Each structure stands twice: as C-alpha cells, then as structure tokens.
Amino acid sequence: MNATDRAQVMARPSRYRYKAEIISIKRADKFTARVDLGFHISIILDLKLAGVNCKDGDEKSIDWVKEKIKGKQIDIHTLREIKGVWLCSLWIEGYHLNSNLLKSGHGTEFQT
Numbered sequence: 307m308n309a310t311d312r313a314q315v316m317a318r319p320s321r322y323r324y325k326a327e328i329i330s331i332k333r334a335d336k337f338t339a340r341v342d343l344g345f346h347i348s349i350i351l352d353l354k355l356a357g358v359n360c361k362d363g364d365e366k367s368i369d370w371v372k373e374k375i376k377g378k379q380i381d382i383h384t385l386r387e388i389k390g391v392w393l394c395s396l397w398i399e400g401y402h403l404n405s406n407l408l409k410s411g412h413g414t415e416f417q418t
Contacts, residue, residue, distance in 0.1 A: 322384045326353075328375055334360035334367035334412055336391075341382065355404045356385050356393040359416035367412040374398055374406075 326339040335355040342348050360367050381397040396403040407413035 324382050324384070326380045326382045328380060331368055331371060333362060334364060334371045334407060336360075337396075339380070339382065352391045353382065353394050353396070354388075354391045355407065355413075356395055357416055358404050358407050358413040360407070360413045364412070367407075370410065370412050371403070371407070374401065374403060 325342040327342075328337050328339050329350065330338045332338070335358045337353045339351055339353050340348050341351050375398055378398045382392075383395040383397065385393040385395070387393075408415060
C-alpha cells in the first residue's frame, strides 16, 4: 500500500465520531482535547493523528495547525488507543488535517 492509499484509508470516517475542542497542542500531530460524548458528557483525552509524525519543537508546524483549527468546528474519528493515547483522524469543517499535514510538508508519513 503506497502513501496515497494509506491517506485515503485514514480519510475514511470511522464508526466513532465525536465533536471536540482542542485544549492544547503538544506537537503538530499530538493534542489534548475535550471530547463531547453526547448527553452533556465530555472527557479530556490525549490524541495523536493517525498516519502522521511531526518533529518535537517544530513551532512552524504548530503555528500552521493553530491557524487551521482557530475558531473552527472540530470532529475526530477515533481508530484505537495505544498506551493512553487515541489515534484519530481530525476533521475541521470537512478539511482532513491528517492528510493535509502530509501534503503541506509539515509532517511525515507514519505507519499506524
């Protein structure tokens, strides 16, 4: 499976979709978010973008992500949990952040 095929798989919606508010950005591919579970119930989770790896301390990439999510509706599609961190696809009003981080050069492909 090549990079394009993997990006298309990541872009497919999962069964588990949630509205979320990003609380903090640790790296361009790692976030802490308040996730709305419905019925006025929310949980704070650590999230990692599936299929994407970004460098620690890359402020340019973090600023790029901040600009994309600022004031926008965030949807996450969770895939699975690994050691307390949830792998997910992050959608911003129809814009798939995972694949666009790769396309923009702010991230590199990572096998999940």
